[in-house]
Amino acid sequence: MLPQGVSIAHPDKLYIGGEWVAPQSGETIEIVSPNSEQVVARTAAAGPADMDSAVAAARQAFDHGPWPRMAPAERIATFRKLVDHLRPRAEELAKAWTAQVGGLASFAGPMHLGSIATLDQIAGFAENFEFVEQRPSTGAEVGLIAHEPVGVVAAIAPWNGPFGIMANKLAYALLCGCSVIMKPSPETPLEAYILAEAADVAGLPPGIVNLVPADREASDHLVCNPGVDKVSFTGSTVAGKRIASVCGERIARCTLELGGKSAAIIRDDFPTEAAAGLLANTITIMSGQVCAMLSRAIVPRHRHDEMAKAIAREMGKIRIGHSDDPETQLGPLAMKRQLERVESYIADGKRTADLVYGGNRPAHLNSGYFIEPTLFANVDNSSRIAQEEIFGPVLSLIPCEDEEDAIRIANDSNFGLNGSVLTQDVNAAYRIARQIRSGAVGQNGMRMDFGLPFGGFKQSGIGREGGPEGLLGYVESKTILMDGMPSEL
Template sequence: MPSPTTAPSTLEHGELFIGGQWLPAAAGGRRDVVDPSTGNAVGTVAEGDAGDIDAAVAAARAAFDQGPWRGMSGRERARILHRVADLIRENADELVRLESLDVGKPVTLCRVVDVATAAEVYEYYSGLAQAVDGATRETPMNAVAYTRREPLGVVGAITPFNFPLILSSSKIAPALAAGNVVVHKPADDTPLSALFMAKLLSEAGVPDGVVNVVTGAGAVAGEALLRHPGVDKIAFTGSTAIGRHAAAVAGEALTPVTMELGGNAAQIVFEDADVEKAVGSAIKAFVFNTGQFCMGGPRLLVARPLYDTLLGILAQAVPGVPVGDPRDPETVVGPMAAERHVAKVESYVAQAVADGGRIVCGGERLALNGGFYFKPTVIADLANDSRVVQEEIFGPVLTVQPFDTEDEAIAMANSTPYGLASGIQTTNLARAHRVAARLDAGIVWVNDWAMLDPAVPFGGVKASGFGREYGPEGLAPYTRDKSVVISLD
């Protein structure tokens, strides 16, 4: 097996996975897979289109209607999902290699976050697979009434480029736990771990047709999956703009959807905060995954007495964060996933300067091996209505703004269209509870950032979407309730 530092010239499986078979795209198309750390193509995968989506949905429908998965006991499905978790851990080196090669993630991050989390997600939902049950209901009728929780059928899972392994697991694992079947369309640029996971799922005992993977362009294969009449649910993670379109398309057919969309979270540092913890948390919140994190913290709101102090510490600390080759175990910040993402960040930094912002550090590309690198950047002195503050940059950029009162801080935190995550830095427990209750966000972290676990749900409000992933709340959208009432007359 190649080591994580080896970039292969060919890929083991570059075909579509449909009905338990590796198949070329029906039209014969291929697309390059590019290593973001060099900008070079490292292989190709099949370029699926609407015809391939048709085939995948047909295979999934046959597996749901005629195959064994739906009729298995929860305990039987649990054993298989637990085996998936075991296989992820056994194949950790290969998954680290593929995810780093595909996305540009540092190998250390891939191992301790992406691969570890994916295994934990399958393990967690293997437990919940045994608890998909209903309840009896007492009524005044002369009848026995009870509810059943049943699978929906064919789930179309559409996932983004930034966390391919984690965000596919967060959809496929609960869908399978509930007895559904899946057609997965991974992001255009980052298909590798999805294809490898199809192999592992099959090895674990998931029957043919239960999980299908079609790689290809979102505008073609993704659109076909959204519009397919044979799909019973859409589970989508991506940008708010595309999410609005996906929800509108699903609404035409009344297809149930869950949407985990963009974010622009604020972290509020109150005057009683532990400054060392606050700085560490602030840096982690905006450089984690090179800022390509919908629950990242690109806005730092600081009590005015601490404002200059924190800016001074950030100016010294941020340039010291190790940026470089993602295959180097010491690297903390790797490249962005594609050239277009770097160009977008560059345009926002130029806008910040035009708006009167002060570049505290960073603010430019980093030339390294032809890769897609941008220096971690801190920007001060922007007005709250600046586009750079209000919009989702999705890169390693932190804006820092002062506030004078608790009410002002909450108003600033809630002022963007988004509501996915938020954060508080304070040593005052009463304030932590009080402010958390007033923040428009699906998850609020106190005195740290990105504390995530498969048992704790996350998801958005406002333009950050609806529905939840993780926890029992993440299983519920993959089931429907049926009532059964039996007359005793």
């Protein structure tokens, strides 16, 4: 059972050791549409024994197979074949995303074409990366630094951007010479199936790419397997803490891209209506289910009330509806438990702040996981709605006394993933950006560029993905001191 327009050869199988195999668990995953609350797809589900099989296959492929020992140019050429297979399937990927998590169909096509283009860009980074470089040395005539693959990688992707995030992890790992075990979210396994099929068509050696969709218990078993050299995880901070503790026990490597509670600082030179339009139409992107979302807006106290009214007016213009309607601006939340989570935060916000707009399920939609865009004003930055990641279209408006106070409030968070400065003064934007403790800051909006490094400060994560720097997370650096230059270099 698959969504209309999505064609996967073996949804009832796992991809392990270069073969499509039935899960030893005998379990399946049911995927429920957030638009209709009906089951739209079923796939295989891996259990602990399947995880062990995948690790064994990846371990064999890395320790004894040709992939890690190929010249980088050979790996790049094979990877480009994988990308070539994905291009004509962009529409399938878009339909899978809309069916599984309710992503807007109007946004799905450009989003997935962009993600495939990013893979070409990553291949370009690998072409220009010095996997072996010469450095001046006081300890030998020739000093070489060899950047060697880290090993077996468990790549764990979330449900909000399942293709782009998993594809990027796969790209960096493969181009560095690693073997990979893809563990997609149980809510969104379909994109990883298409990636596995692309790897198969491209002719990657058996065991270099493996696919094991699974629930949390089996996923934890994968992370705990000592045959995994590195875990690359994107998801919640709670799950990231567990992964970090497991990896710490055996000094395994990990890259963690976790949650956020990012702030937008509004300066007095930025017009109220422009700020309101920007903030209202940002908090609804992907129904607010974006780790880098600007979910706190910090405004000078003397502008607070007019800003609240302006944002409410903009939220009132937003069209809520089913994902496949081209007029829809705000689709459903991805799943029932996410809707319930957002509603619980809204209930808490009503006790601690002023509900200015939204907070309810839309009256015209009797089924599906829909919630109105929601604005709270006079929010205390120490409250739950300001400190915890809601992952929904809920915006907190926080008053500040001056610029120094705004920066203090922005940094008063356990998170540090993203941020923004709304100002017409580029020098002020840069000055404030340098003082915000986050991995990224954009002027005048939630700006993203996956060709540049992305990651967080504090509890928003460890390490960086994206850009040439993304390759560094998948290599170990080895120093080699020689009496002369080897001819094989």
